[in-house]
Amino acid sequence: MTERKPVEELTYKEASQELELTIRALESGEMELEESLESYTRGVELLKSLRARLADAEQKVSVLLKDADGGDVLEPAASADTSDDLKL
DSSP states (O other): OOOOOOGGGSOHHHHHHHHHHHHHHHHHTOSOHHHHHHHHHHHHHHHHHHHHHHHHHHHHOEEEEEOTTSOEEEEEOOOOOOOOOOOO
16 A cells, blocks of 8 residues: 555545545455455544544534623534444
């Protein structure tokens, strides 16, 4: 396989696109066993990174609400459920 950037150096978009390509390659069934295992491992790393980044972003996102006096109140957004497993 070609040399790839470490997962932590990828942008969210790059990691997302690589995960999509990895899933498509695995679904094609054309890879050798060793290459499939390596790709699967990389896919799991990408998925974990993407989920962590989303969870971090969700913690930073707030919904702006008006209080009774017309002042602005920040209310934290609800976290997304990231409990599902990678299913390839």
